[in-house]
Amino acid sequence: MPHGGNLFRARALFPHAPEPWIDLSTGISPYSYPHSPIPGNAFARLPEPAAAERLKAIAAKAYSAPSSEHVAAGPGTQILLPIVAGLLGKANGEAASVLSPTYAEHARAARLAGFEVSETDDLNRIAEGRLAVIVNPNNPSGRIVSKSDLLSLASVMRAKGGLLVIDEAFMDVSEAESVASAVDQGGFVVLRSFGKFYGMAGLRLGFAMATPDIVEKIESRLGPWAVSGPALHVASEALADSAWQQAMRAKLNAEALRLDGLLAAAGITVFGGTSLFRFIRDPRAQVLFRHLGERGIITRRFEERSDDLRIGLPGDADWVRVEEVLRAI
Amino acid sequence: MPHGGNLFRARALFPHAPEPWIDLSTGISPYSYPHSPIPGNAFARLPEPAAAERLKAIAAKAYSAPSSEHVAAGPGTQILLPIVAGLLGKANGEAASVLSPTYAEHARAARLAGFEVSETDDLNRIAEGRLAVIVNPNNPSGRIVSKSDLLSLASVMRAKGGLLVIDEAFMDVSEAESVASAVDQGGFVVLRSFGKFYGMAGLRLGFAMATPDIVEKIESRLGPWAVSGPALHVASEALADSAWQQAMRAKLNAEALRLDGLLAAAGITVFGGTSLFRFIRDPRAQVLFRHLGERGIITRRFEERSDDLRIGLPGDADWVRVEEVLRAI
Numbered sequence: 001m002p003h004g005g006n007l008f009r010a011r012a013l014f015p016h017a018p019e020p021w022i023d024l025s026t027g028i029s030p031y032s033y034p035h036s037p038i039p040g041n042a043f044a045r046l047p048e049p050a051a052a053e054r055l056k057a058i059a060a061k062a063y064s065a066p067s068s069e070h071v072a073a074g075p076g077t078q079i080l081l082p083i084v085a086g087l088l089g090k091a092n093g094e095a096a097s098v099l100s101p102t103y104a105e106h107a108r109a110a111r112l113a114g115f116e117v118s119e120t121d122d123l124n125r126i127a128e129g130r131l132a133v134i135v136n137p138n139n140p141s142g143r144i145v146s147k148s149d150l151l152s153l154a155s156v157m158r159a160k161g162g163l164l165v166i167d168e169a170f171m172d173v174s175e176a177e178s179v180a181s182a183v184d185q186g187g188f189v190v191l192r193s194f195g196k197f198y199g200m201a202g203l204r205l206g207f208a209m210a211t212p213d214i215v216e217k218i219e220s221r222l223g224p225w226a227v228s229g230p231a232l233h234v235a236s237e238a239l240a241d242s243a244w245q246q247a248m249r250a251k252l253n254a255e256a257l258r259l260d261g262l263l264a265a266a267g268i269t270v271f272g273g274t275s276l277f278r279f280i281r282d283p284r285a286q287v288l289f290r291h292l293g294e295r296g297i298i299t300r301r302f303e304e305r306s307d308d309l310r311i312g313l314p315g316d317a318d319w320v321r322v323e324e325v326l327r328a329i
Numbered sequence: 330m331p332h333g334g335n336l337f338r339a340r341a342l343f344p345h346a347p348e349p350w351i352d353l354s355t356g357i358s359p360y361s362y363p364h365s366p367i368p369g370n371a372f373a374r375l376p377e378p379a380a381a382e383r384l385k386a387i388a389a390k391a392y393s394a395p396s397s398e399h400v401a402a403g404p405g406t407q408i409l410l411p412i413v414a415g416l417l418g419k420a421n422g423e424a425a426s427v428l429s430p431t432y433a434e435h436a437r438a439a440r441l442a443g444f445e446v447s448e449t450d451d452l453n454r455i456a457e458g459r460l461a462v463i464v465n466p467n468n469p470s471g472r473i474v475s476k477s478d479l480l481s482l483a484s485v486m487r488a489k490g491g492l493l494v495i496d497e498a499f500m501d502v503s504e505a506e507s508v509a510s511a512v513d514q515g516g517f518v519v520l521r522s523f524g525k526f527y528g529m530a531g532l533r534l535g536f537a538m539a540t541p542d543i544v545e546k547i548e549s550r551l552g553p554w555a556v557s558g559p560a561l562h563v564a565s566e567a568l569a570d571s572a573w574q575q576a577m578r579a580k581l582n583a584e585a586l587r588l589d590g591l592l593a594a595a596g597i598t599v600f601g602g603t604s605l606f607r608f609i610r611d612p613r614a615q616v617l618f619r620h621l622g623e624r625g626i627i628t629r630r631f632e633e634r635s636d637d638l639r640i641g642l643p644g645d646a647d648w649v650r651v652e653e654v655l656r657a658i
Contacts (some may be wrong), residue, residue, distance in 0.1 A: 001553075003553055005374060005375035005377070006377065006378055006379075008379040023374070026375060032369065032372065043361065043531045043563075044357075044361045044530065045352070045530060045531050046332075046333075046355060046357065046531065048336060048337060049337065050337040075405075075408070075557070076404075078552040079404070079552060079555060081552065082552070105553075108549075108552075112549060195375075199373050200373060201373065201374060201554075202371050202372045202374050202375065202376055202558025202559065203558070204376075204404060204554065204555075204556075221411050222408060223410065223411070224332055225405060225533065226407075226533075228532055228559075228560075229533075230372075230531065230559055231557075
C-alpha cells in the first residue's frame with residue numbers, strides 16, 4: 001500500500017530531478033518542535049512507568065480528555081489501528097464502514113480484524129455495520145464532520161454494541177472540532193497523532209482516547225514500555241507548550257493560505273485540506289505532479305483517483321524554490 | 330504485573346536510600362552502544378521504508394537468519410508478544426505451555442490470544458498444547474535448552490499446526506546457542522531484543538524471525554513505520570559492528586565473573602544467569618535485597634519465589650559502591 005514520505009520511490013520516479021528533494025508528499029509539519037536535549041538515559045534505560053503516566057496526564061490536558069485514565073499511548077497511531085479495530089473481538093465477516101476516500105490503513109486494519117469493509121462517502125450509511133471509521137478532518141479532503149453528528153453516530157454505535165473510530169490525526173490545527181472531551185459518553189475511540197503537528201513523525205507516538213475500560217484493553221495489547229524514552233521526553237514538553245502550539249497553528253494557517261495563493265496564480269483551485277496539507281481535485285493534477293516531481297518536489301498522488309493531489313507545506317528554507325517552480329508551470 | 334527498571338517503586342520501598350540509585354533490577358547492559366549522532370531528520374521525518382529494509386538485512390546477518398525476508402522489526406519485543414501469540418488465530422481455550430518460571434509477559438500474551446496457559450518446568454511437557462514458549466537462555470535462571478532439543482520441539486509443533494516461540498532476548502551473550510539460522514525449518518518464531526545487549530532499552534526495538542509467510546503476518550499487524558527513525562539509525566550501526574559486539578561479550582563475561590566473586594565472598598552462591606544478569610536462589614535472598622536496597626542498589630525480587638533474586642551488572646562507575654555494599658553484608 002503506497003504512502004507519502006518515501007524519497008526512495010520519488011528518486012526512482014524522477015531520476016533526473018535536482019537534489020535535495022523537497023518532500024511535500026506528507027501532511028507532517030516541516031517545523032519540528034524545539035525540544036530540550038534528550039538525555040542519554042532516555043535511550044539507555046527502560047522508560048519509567050511513572051514517566052509514561054505523566055505523559056498520559058499531559059496528553060489528557062492537551063487534548064481535553066477527561067483524565068489520564070481515558071488515554072492510551074502507543075508507538076505511533078498506525079500500530080494502534082489493528083488493535084482498535086480488534087476491540088470488538090474477532091469479527092466473522094460482520095460489516096464495517098469507513099468514510100471514504102481516506103487514509104487506506106483503516107480499511108486494512110478492519111479487514112485484519114475480520115470485518116467485511118465498505119468504503120462509503122455517505123455519512124448516513126456509516127453506522128450500518130458494527131464498526132465505523134471517520135477520519136476527522138479527513139485526509140486528504142479536509143472534510144470535517146461536526147461534533148454533534150459524531151456524537152449522534154457514537155450513540156447509535158454504542159446502542160448496538162458497536163464502535164465508532166474517530167481518527168483526529170490532523171486535528172491539532174482545528175482543535176475546536178475535537179470530540180476527545182466527550183469520550184466518557186462511550187461508543188467511540190478518538191485517535192491522535194503526535195508526529196504530524198509537532199513535525200516529529202520519526203519518533204513514533206500516537207494516542208487513543210476512550211472510556212477507561214477500552215483504554216485498559218488497548219494497553220493490555222501494548223504491554224509495558226510501549227512509548228520510547230525519547231518520545232516520552234519530547235512529547236511531555238511539546239504537549240504542555242500551549243504558547244508554541246498557538247503560534248504554530250497561526251503560522252501553519254498563514255502558510256497554507258500562501259500556498260493556496262501560489263496555486264491560484266497557477267490557475268489551480270484548492271479543493272480542501274487542512275493547514276498541514278492542501279488538497280487539489282483538478283484535471284491537471286497529474287501534470288502538476290510531474291511538473292513538481294521533475295523539479296525535485298514530491299507530492300502525494302492517488303493511484304485510483306487521477307484528479308486528486310495532496311500537497312504538504314514547505315519549510316521556511318524551501319519556499320523560494322516552491323514558488324519558482326509553481327510560477328513556471 | 331511488576332517488572333524491573335522501576336526507580337519510582339525503588340524509592341517508595343527504600344525512602345531513606347542514598348541517591349543516585351544503582352539500578353541492577355534489569356538485565357540491560359550498563360554500556361550503551363556508542364552510536365554516531367542521530368540526525369534531526371530521523372526524528373522529524375517518517376522512517377523511510379528503504380531504511381527499514383536495510384535494518385532488516387543487517388539484522389538478518391547479525392542474527393544469522395537466512396535473509397531479510399525472515400525478519401520482522403517492531404518497536405520492542407514486548408509489543409510483538411501478543412502479535413506472535415495470536416499468529417494461530419483466536420484460540421478458544423486451547424492449551425499453551427510456557428517453560429517456567431520465566432518472563433511473565435509470555436503467559437499473559439498467550440492468555441490474551443485466548444489460550445489456556447500452563448506454566449511448566451518440564452521440557453517434556455512443553456509441546457502438549459498448540460502454542461509453546463521457551464525463553465532461551467531463560468530469564469531469570471539462565472537455563473539453556475539445546476538447539477537440537479528446540480528443533481525437535483519445533484518439528485513436533487509444526488506437525489500438529491502449532492507454534493513454538495523461542496525468546497532469545499538474552500542470546501547476544503551466548504550467540505552459538507541461537508536457532509535463528511534454522512527458521513526455514515518452520516514451526517517456530519525466534520524473538521530478539523535489541524535494547525538489552527546494546528544498552529539501549531529506551532529506544533524500543535525488537536525482532537521476530539520466522540519463515541517469510543509468518544513474517545508477513547507479523548508485519549501486517551505492525552503496519553508501516555513500526556520502527557522509529559532513531560532506532561533505525563542506532564541499530565543499523567550497532568548490529569553491523571561485530572568488533573564492538575565481540576569486545577562487549579568479553580567485557581560482560583569478565584564482569585559477570587567479578588560479580589560472582591563478590592557474591593561468593595559474601596557467602597552467596599550464584600545459581601545461574603547469563604553474563605547480563607546473575608541469578609540467586611538462596612534463603613538469604615530477601616536479606617540481600619533489603620541490604621542492597623537500603624543502600625541505594627535495587628535488584629529484582631520475585632513475589633511468588635522468596636529465595637530468588639536477579640542482579641544485573643553495574644556499570645564502570647558503579648562497581649566501587651557495589652563492592653563496598655556487598656563487602657558490608
